């Protein structure tokens with residue numbers, strides 16, 4: 001195999017993902033929850049898998065998503081946005097009897113967030129395998145698995161089928177665990193699904209405690225070594241304002257600092273980062289270059305209100321990198 005590629009090159013077929021499409025509606029004021037009338041802004045297209053796939057499309061990567069929305073304005077808002085940006089929307093089912101999923105979010109004074117979700121009993125919650133989904137999966141070159149999607153019961157079998165079909169044709173798998181420790185303790189169904197995806201993962205994209213959950217050992221160095229020893233080709237750590245790092249047998253350790261920006265809305269940074277890193281690697285960029293673009297995509301996204309409003313084209317990332325300074329390890333701005 002060409003040494004530049006540890007992930008399936010773009011020529012093998014589109015990047016696909018499976019999971020929830022939502023609208024997000026945000027409180028315009030900081031405060032505690034929604035137990036009073038207040039002003040809101042939205043609906044914004046959202047859902048971690050949807051943000052991810054929109055970012056792949058913006059970079060010119062062929063891509064598609066398996067999901068479901070209702071036959072309502074929230075659903076059509078999402079389909080129109082994804083289609084406009086270049087996502088294959090053929091495997092998004094439009095369900096007549098269920099509303100599109102939604103998330104209301106309000107920031108508290110300490111930065112924590114209160115949510116009101118409608119996912120389980122929404123169209124997203126009823127996502128199922130369809131003929132269109134099978135067609136898309138049959139053509140795909142890479143599957144991105146979003147850990148949060150496993151919260152929807154019908155989605156796990158679709159993910160596992162997609163992974164096995166795409167792997168059988170020489171494709172690859174990336175995995176953003178997106179989980180909390182509490183969900184993984186006790187060795188239940190969630191942990192079994194997590195481990196079955198980990199077994200076939202080529203690129204792992206953890207942040208925070210997800211690294212030690214995935215590795216089953218504490219300590220960054222030990223955890224990374226154990227994951228590489230298990231056959232994962234690349235581990236890429238997302239470190240928020242501390243930037244990101246790549247680890248692999250072929251390229252060793254590569255660190256890249258974050259950009260100095262004012263954070264307006266952090267939702268979606270990890271999804272934009274992952275989509276950009278993956279797409280750059282599938283295009284044949286070296287890890288250093290892929291990390292730089294991915295850090296720029298994450299940083300640019302947090303400067304925009306609305307989770308999908310800050311997805312970026314390559315030209316926008318080039319302009320962003322030229323115009324913004326990076327943060328040093330100590331959090332100081334440097335050239």
Ligand code: ATP
Pocket residue numbers: 206207237238239240241242243244257258259260261263266267268269270271273294295296297298299302
């Ligand atoms: P999420 O909160 O969406 O789940 P995550 O925890 O998966 O995100 P983060 O590390 O928060 O991922 O963000 C991904 C990348 O985006 C970081 O590695 C960094 O490059 C960039 N980024 C995120 N937040 C900021 C910020 N406030 N300033 C600069 N860059 C940021």
Ligand code: MG
Pocket residue numbers: 207240266269270
């Ligand atoms: Mg974060």
